[in-house]
Amino acid sequence: MPSDAPTDGPAGESDPAVAQKQSRAGRNLPAAIGVGLALGATVLASLFLLKDLFVLVVVLALGVGLWELSRGLRTAGIRVPFIPVVTGGTLMLVGGFYGGMETAAVAMALTVIGTLVWRLSDGANGFVRDSSAGIFSLAYLHLMGVFVLLMLVEDDGPLRIVAFIVVTICSDTGGYIAGVLLGRHPMAPSISPKKSWEGFGGSLLFGVVAGVLLVVLALDGSWWVGVVLGVAAVVMATLGDLSESLIKRDLGIKDMGDLLPGHGGLMDRLDSLIAVAPVAWLILYYLVPVA
Known part of the structure; x- marks a missing residue:
């Protein structure tokens, strides 16, 4: 998700022609807004038309995310066993939604074993x-996605x-706006040079x-739960943003892919x-009764 500002590549360089089309924070803002609206419409349509459609959206999104992450890791000579991981991850997501956490846990355990077995055929080097x-x-991807489907x-x-989703987006949007307008003090310059403490305040x-x-208007919960x-x-x-930035910095790449303009x-x-x-x-399950 968008942070105060995207992380530059290891060299901190960019194409001047591209830079002219980008906002002060380094992104093509019109393209980013258009793509964001399209993604939001897809999520809302699948959520309120049929829950099963949203399950499919999550499966596809995390499958693409895994492909991008695998491709990024390959630049460092790391070969993710993609087929067993994406297959088992999909079973985890579907199992979590239709069978609960126990089913997802069993699917994950079997996927771990399947991943080890799959990699045996390539020998000991790099196993x-x-x-x-x-x-x-x-x-990193599918286990976290299970909690989305449990909600x-x-x-x-x-x-x-x-x-x-909206609270997360508002956190990123607040950080983006405050970071661009007020950002002066870097939060973690060695990881994400443009992320600032002012941006963190905007996120809060x-x-x-x-x-x-x-929480109050949509879920009939207490206001203090909304604060939490x-x-x-x-x-x-x-x-999460800093962690992915560190992964990309370690791999020497600026973005995980170029699928989404802006x-x-x-x-x-x-x-x-x-x-x-x-x-x-965790917060919603224990602190907000089902409406």
Whole structure:
């Protein structure tokens, strides 16, 4: 998801012709807004038409995210066992929605074993490296996605998903606006040079306001739960964004892909959401009764 400003590549360089079309924060803002609206419309349509359609959207999104992550890791000579991971990850998501956490846990355990077995045929060279990358990718993407679908299972699941997504987006939007207008003090210059403490303050403001409004108005919960959700979402979204930035910096790439104009790859939009998902499920499951 968008941060205060995207991370520059290792060399901090960009094409001058492209830079002229970008906003002060380094993105093509009209393209980014258009793509964001299209993604939002797809999510809302699938959520409120039929829950099963949203399950399909999550499966496809995380499948593409896995492909992008695998391609990025390959630049460092790491070969993710893609077929067993994407197959097992899909079973985890579907199992989590239709069978609950126990089914997802069994699917994950079998996928870990399947990933190790699949990699056996390529010999000992790089076995630990590649198998570990596959298991990491499975946990980083599909395990986090299970919590999204566990929110969806509830009778008011679509509204819980909307609250989780909107609070995360508001956190990123607040950070983007405050970072561009006020950003002066870098938060983690060695990881994401353009992410600032001022941007983090903007994220907190937008995230908490969105959390309170959505929990109270959409989920009939208490206002203080909205505060907890907003603060937790901001912290986790920031950590998720920084973590993906560090992965890209370690691999020497600027974006995970170029699928989405103005955004980069789909993984560049999922990084905050997948980090927020388990905490959002925990807060909403225990503190907000099903409406």
